[in-house]
Amino acid sequence: MLRLEGVTKRFGGLTAVRAVSLEVAAGELVGIIGPNGAGKTTLFNVVAGYYRPDEGRVRLDGRDITGLAPHAICRLGLTRTFQLVKPFGNLSVLDNVTIGALTRLRNLRAARADAERVLETCGLAPYATARARALPIGLRKRLEVARALATRPRVLLLDEVMAGLNPAELAAMVELVRRVHAEGVTLLVIEHVMAAMMRLARRIVVLHHGELIADGPPAAVAADRRVVDAYLGEEFSLAEA
Amino acid sequence: MAGLRRRGALLLFGLAALAPLVVRDAYFLDSLILILMWGALSAAWNVASGYAGQVSLGHAAFFGIGAYAAALVSARWGQSPWLGLLLGVALSIAAGAVIGYLSNRLRGPYFALSTIAFSQVLLIVASRWRTLTAGSEGIPVPFRPGFWTLGLSHVAWVYVALALALLYYGVEVYLERSRLGYRLAGVREDEDAAEALGIPTRRLKVLAVTLSAALTAVGGSLWAQYVGFVDPFYVFSIDLSIRFALNTIIGGTGTALGPFLGSILITSLETYLRATFSGVRTGFTGIYLIIYGAVLILVVRFLPEGLVGLARRARATPARAQA
């Protein structure tokens, strides 16, 4: 479904992403982990069209989407969320999601109805008329996901949607991601919250200094020496997860 | 909310429609015409700056283009000013495309500065290019009675201005209720997020600015025919650009009725003060502008949603499709 071929992105003298190749099958949920500055968000930016890679290609469902504008990529079925959430602050929660729904639907009324359904799925229905900027961070993150969902993506890129959530919100978000995955959406999830990641993902990819250093099931990755040295610090016990 | 707005609009435009049947005083009708015209022009500004979030301080550029097009076509080339209006639309679309391009390169205050620079370039060109525009002397627009030549009575002008105002009000309402309008709101609120949601932000910005430009030019053409004289130092002035913004901000940026409410307040105050103080020292007319400057500072800080926001708060209704 999504294929990255040797993607490299440089900023001046710094190579943020170095020859990353990755293949994600339809319906997979792949976790992406790595220390800060490893290039995870940069990778998302390249895939979603915000940056043009210096080398390599990105293919969505076989089609080359390298260098296309972000909105074109969204129309082709790939949507991303932002690590620092970007709600449409002055608009209501419902309007935020409606705008997402308008990507696929031309009719405003139908889009609004669709948005209401998405709000229901994400547990945001009670806040429909609230102004987005009045929401606390936990709900903002959920709104970010809901809005992206409304675009009916085939591939969804989630960038640290769990960060900053309290345990209850975290559990709810994990549930939401699981439900989205169950509906057949292909997911790429960047996360630092290891417990959640290990629970959700059956395949984890590790980025370090822009390079892909591990790719496999959670247990294998957690035991990988290089990953432990670079990121985990000590062997992550799955029993704790 | 929609009910309040609809009732407000009905009241305003209804009164405007009925007024000439009741009042025949030329001064009053003149004020009414100007209120409607400035309201419409401010609504045109609102399309780019309020709804699409591209704050321009150079809309006089488009106004002047429309004014000159109409004046030149009717005064110089003896054709109907309606043709001049069409010419103005064509030229302003080209100018709007330029500004739209700038809006994709520059944000916020720097975009605003570039719009000022653009309008000033046009001012200098118009005031110096004697062969085309009669230079700094301006162009008097001849009055030839008839609809085709836009030589109309005051009463007729009220209805022309009202039609313009209703049309522009309609455009604003459309922007609030349509897919395009919602997506523009997304562009206004956060461009990166809008892009991620499949909205072609660059294209929409150019569209909004170009539409706004064309609407402004039409207003400029009609204004030129009504007032009868086109002075480059006025039609391209920064003061004029600020005026469109002032009306809208006071009334409520990004709301459909806002520009008109602002225009009522500002224009009537101005015509009243001007008439009252015309005998006194000429500098006195500057007083209302000092007040406007102060009001602008206060409104933008303490009443960001303008008069419309005030009305909403008074009714304690949460805003919908917040623009």
Next chain:
Amino acid sequence: MDPARPLGPAEIEALAQLVVSTVLLGGIYALIAVGLTLIFGVMRVVNFAHGEFLMLGMYLAFWAFTLGGLDPYLVLPVSLALFFALGLVTYALVMRGVIAASHNVQIFTTVGLSVALQNVALVAWTGDFRYIRPWHSAVVLRLGTTAFNLSQVVAFALAVVLTLALFAFLRWTHTGRVMRATAQDRDAATLMGIDTDRVYRLTWAIGIAAVGAAGVLVAPLYSVYPTAGLQFVLLAYVVVVLGGLGDMVGALLGSLIVAGVEVVGSYVVGTAWKEVLYFLLFIAVLVFRPAGLFGQRGAETLGA
């Protein structure tokens, strides 16, 4: 003209004159621009009212001369103090509340201030064009074959002194360093315990003092009227954009470039069209090199 032919005496003379005029003009523009770029660099505010403070400085010089017979250069120290105070007042009344506000709020706040100040001048002193012509504006100095006006030279010299003083202040005093730190990273500055409100107040007041003083200096050279600030402020923005936002040295270099364009432009196409030239230059810089010729920050993104 054959480019291979060495310049004849007449051409060298013209060139020398252009260079001298450019430098003299550039010095004055620099004083206007450094205040503006300082305000932008530290406060991240585009001050649309900057020209109006210049205009007020011109009026100060005018009235001091007309009513008190005082030469503008004597008024200069007083003007610095006065405009510094005016800066403090306008900061407290107008600017403090909008430092943290959105760009649109800031734009219209300074636009409102600009409108208000212009019309205060209009109401108080009418729109008549005023002039002051102290004795030195008629004195012509000659160096070789170039000629220049004493007023220009003194204005230039004083402008350079003030600008250098400002540079020294920013470079070597503690407060100056604090201001530069705040310009680099507002949040870090706050975390370091810097009182940003105090920094902004000072920055604004200094910027206003600089431009007010510039107004006093140029009063003998231009006409004085309520909208006189307009031409200067747009020009100052061209300078600031050319030099890079918040870049003081860039503002100096930018001043020379703009002055050069103006002088050469007037010579080549006449004074009527030179304004078009520098507006086109402005738009061109904004479009092609928004970070300025020397700067690093982009004008297209205005992140705080």
